Amino acid sequence: MLICFFLETLGKGCTFIAVLLVVLQWTSEAARPLERKVAAVGSSVLLSAPDNIKDINFIQWEYLNGNISDFIVQYYVGSLEPTIYTHYGDRVVFYSTNGSLLLEKLQETDSGVYKASINLIESEARTTFLKVLRPVSQPQIWSNSSLAGSPIELFCNVPERTVENIDWEKEGGPLPQERCYLLSENDSVLHIGKGEKSDCGFYSCNVSNDISWQESSLNLIIVGISPPLEHALKMSAVALVFALVSGMGFFVLCCQSGKQRIKGETWRWMIIFIQGLVCVSCILLFAATVLWMQEEGQRVILDSAAPGAVILVVLFASLLLQKIYKLQDRGCSQTVDLTGYAVTSAVISLLGLLTLFIWYHRSQGDQRENKRHSKEEAHQEVQQELGEDMLQRP
Template identity: 80%
Template sequence: MLICFFLDTLGKGCAFVAVLLVVFQWTSEAAGPLERKAAAVGTSVLLSAPDNIKDINFIQWEYQNGTTWYFIVQYYVGSQKPTLYPPYENRVVFYSLNGSLLLENLQETDSRVYKASINLIESEARTTLLKVLRPVSQPQIWSSSSLAGSPIELFCNVPGGTVENIDWEKEGGPLPQERCYLLSENDSVLHIGKGGKSDCGSYSCNVSNEISWQESLLNLTIVDISPPLELALKMSAIAVVFALVSGMGFFVLCCQSEKKRIKGENWRWMIIFIQVLVCVSSILLFAATVLWMHEEGPSAAFIVLEILLVYVIIVTVLISATLVYQPAKLSGFKTKPWQRVILDSAAPGAVILVVLFASLLLQKISQLQDRGCSQTVDLTGYAVISAVISLFGLITLFIWYHRSQRDQRENKRHSKEEADQEVQQELREDMLQRP
């Protein structure tokens, strides 16, 4: 009455509200207490009847499909057996002593509301909401990427079963609040903004429903650098070694004394080998720089470096090919002073250029390796192998040179001995011919 009086004071009638309250009260009473149960597909579940009514004469079980109720069992006390209705007549067991109902061989379509009423008293009827679920299977978890600085997504896929909840954990606990972790609408995808060292660790995907629970683990290792940058790192290391060995070869040739200066065929093949080393180191640095700019973006310094490396590659290839096939024509390319300067300074200048910029590239890529938690790239093996290969060629040429020098000395000594023997022989013949 107080509510109606208050509404009347506002200029509204309370008749409509009173009707709504009556309908709501009737609906609540008709529904009765609601019990919730969950069971697995293929199992059985026992549904209980009301136990607060005495003098039971009639028991009835129904199920709801949409807004309509359908009979399952009707039983009159004193009758020989209950009346069973399709589609449950072959899958239910009715216990007349307490009115409970056993549903067997459950299917997912059996997920619905069931109602047991005694003596047709709706206000005392017991309703049960049954959920028939498939047990969740072992989830599959994988990552879209593991590169530091890039967006990373962790996927949790459940091949089978009814999934109601998906929970993510890191190192056995909740996801850290200080990191920006985002979940998809159904929580099956974990988004990591930019992967870093703090994101390394063990992630678990926990899937569950009311009857089962499964978990899968993924050990996420954030990779410091991408495969192209790792390749650029290795190329830069080899380029530095080749450039240093070729620079050593130029130094040895320039520091020789006039008497021991390498000449002829030895000089030609020594220059060819050094030019080839410079060319290979320039090609490696060129490729490493292209990979760097592809991953990290172009820069003016590296673009100028690319142009200079192309120039060095062309000059060293030209000189090497000329010395191999037509060495006599090499002097024809140096008829003018500026031509001589260009050809003679290309390879030594390239050595300095390669060493400086390859070292710079090594430093830049090495700094990126602190972003993740993967094992750093070990360049020792590549440096040692490239040094052995290049030094082996250089040492082989020097050995060949010293052997050829020794052979020349031996030949000169033999020639001198033969000449002395001829002179002595001529003297003997002269003495014998004298009277």
């Protein structure tokens, strides 16, 4: 009976030792360092084999891709030539002296894990992770706007699959901390909230990966006014000069002495020229005002246009009526009766105002009626819910 107990205990101990050895083997394989190498497309890379085994009989290189492995080279010591598999036949150089492998004409598809085994000893195998990259191309940088007060975005355009890092700089240094700059998810877009004068300067977009880097710069010039406002500014300046010249011309004509007064054809052409300058200046000023309204001052002009226009029309119309009636008194014909025109225009304008007031009051009544109906419906729903709760109670 003791013998059976001893054998049973020994069997359990052997099982435990076997499991422990397997775990230690897995741990040793997991603890083996994974060498990492990076190379460019079209270049060559040398992969090293394990160098801690003395008696070498067999060397094997394989490419691991998930659960699938592709053999590259198999070499038995003493054989004339190694066995190089066709997929790598023209791009592989095997050195039998130390077991290293030279992989030439690299492609992006060559990225992966390469494993070198000696004598099929898995615990001593050497693995190398190879990453094959294309050199980054020159980035293109541009901005969507440069107008002061408007949101500005700087774009750095590069093929994403070749770039690992995108860094932004201003004037050769980091972005200023006092300004709130925001970056997109992949750092390819730099957001500037509202363009200010302090945002002017050279911005650099640096793109890089493990084998190369490129840089492009943009001189951001913040424009204070838009192109339409720039045209309005120029037209206002020309209109002001024309008006001043016209005023000087009128002043010269009015201040002439009796003997040196300009008369005849010359005087008539000077008046025409001065009046032409006044007309041109008025047209330019009107066009500049329209442009300014479209860009900046539309609300200000619209809020003050109606009262200002009323005052101007009343004054100018009164002046015209007075002057024209004086001219009419020079003859003996019957004066023009304006009563019908005044009554007709008054009726049309008053009817328009009355129509607007009626429409407003009707719309207000409809809104009040809709609110009353909505309140009644809500009250009925509440009463209905309360009745259902009373019925459901025991």
